[in-house]
Amino acid sequence: MKDPGSRREGPPPFPTPTIVRRSATGPIELPVRGAGTVTPGDVAKKLHNSGIFTGGPPELFESAGRLQLATLLREGIYPFSKTLDIGCGCLRAGYWLVRFLDSDCYFGIEPAREMLESGIENLLGSQLVAIKRPVFSTNDGFDFSVFGVGFDVYLARSVWTHASRAMIQRMLDSFVETCNPDAFFLTSYLPASWIASLRKQDYRGKRWIGRSHESSVPGQVRHDRRWIEGECRARGLWVRQLPDKSFNGQYWLKIAKNADALKTFAAVA
Numbered sequence: 454m455k456d457p458g459s460r461r462e463g464p465p466p467f468p469t470p471t472i473v474r475r476s477a478t479g480p481i482e483l484p485v486r487g488a489g490t491v492t493p494g495d496v497a498k499k500l501h502n503s504g505i506f507t508g509g510p511p512e513l514f515e516s517a518g519r520l521q522l523a524t525l526l527r528e529g530i531y532p533f534s535k536t537l538d539i540g541c542g543c544l545r546a547g548y549w550l551v552r553f554l555d556s557d558c559y560f561g562i563e564p565a566r567e568m569l570e571s572g573i574e575n576l577l578g579s580q581l582v583a584i585k586r587p588v589f590s591t592n593d594g595f596d597f598s599v600f601g602v603g604f605d606v607y608l609a610r611s612v613w614t615h616a617s618r619a620m621i622q623r624m625l626d627s628f629v630e631t632c633n634p635d636a637f638f639l640t641s642y643l644p645a646s647w648i649a650s651l652r653k654q655d656y657r658g659k660r661w662i663g664r665s666h667e668s669s670v671p672g673q674v675r676h677d678r679r680w681i682e683g684e685c686r687a688r689g690l691w692v693r694q695l696p697d698k699s700f701n702g703q704y705w706l707k708i709a710k711n712a713d714a715l716k717t718f719a720a721v722a
């Protein structure tokens with residue numbers, strides 16, 4: 454990774470943990486069930502109803518978040534893992550990860566500011582932010598060096614399902630530049646198929662397809678697993694598709710520099 458001394462000049466990553474700005478929509482009203490008992494699913498419904506994109510269908514918000522934490526646990530995250538959530542959205546995974554991880558261990562990149570601010574305000578809150586000190590960046594160049602730290606765990610859920618080949622290459626380069634020796638990168642993708650009648654061609658366009666800071670049009674793309682494997686090999690990386698069934702059509706890929714980091718903590722019968 455880059456020497457922290459050579460960090461880019463300019464403003465610090467936004468928002469810094471001590472400055473959590475109010476979202477444009479303001480705090481949302483939630484059913485009162487007792488202190489600390491509002492579920493992320495409840496929050497997602499309210500955010501969705503107030504026009505905030507929640508990263509996917511709001512009815513899957515809670516299960517998609519739980520899935521990300523559960524898979525990371527099985528694949529090797531520790532409370533002390535420095536963890537980067539790429540395209541963290543309104544914290545569908547961040548809700549769980551910020552609570553699980555030690556202070557100063559959660560980092561998120563999300564260029565859609567309103568979405569990010571709504572998540573920070575409604576799914577974390579100022580007390581948790583003060584204790585766990587998550588750090589966020591709104592850079593949209595897939596630059597993982599902006600934080601000036603090396604990471605152990607990288608997560609990109611429903612990101613390669615919208616990204617171009619060049620964006621995926623940039624993420625792999627950024628991973629190589631910033632990862633600690635035993636780091637792993639968990640990313641979901643939609644596999645392409647060469648069978649034309651299935652209409653599952655791989656994406657060769659240049660643009661992000663789907664909602665983002667620049668678009669409100671939904672959409673998804675597919676990528677050829679052999680192409681991804683070639684891009685990993687070219688960078689000296691190992692890659693493995695995890696054996697899990699798909700969730701909302703997406704499969705997990707696990708990528709690492711060190712082959713040992715591809716191991717899974719399988720349940721013992």
Ligand SMILES: C[S@@+](CC[C@H](N)C(=O)[O-])C[C@H]1O[C@@H](n2cnc3c(N)ncnc32)[C@H](O)[C@@H]1O
Nearest residue numbers: 508540541542545564565593610611664665666
């Ligand atoms: C389908 S959402 C998934 C969000 C999150 N990973 C989750 O599981 O809820 C994709 C996210 O990627 C973000 N995104 C778009 N362009 C990006 C870029 N250049 N860098 C990082 N994130 C980006 C979008 O704004 C959106 O929040």
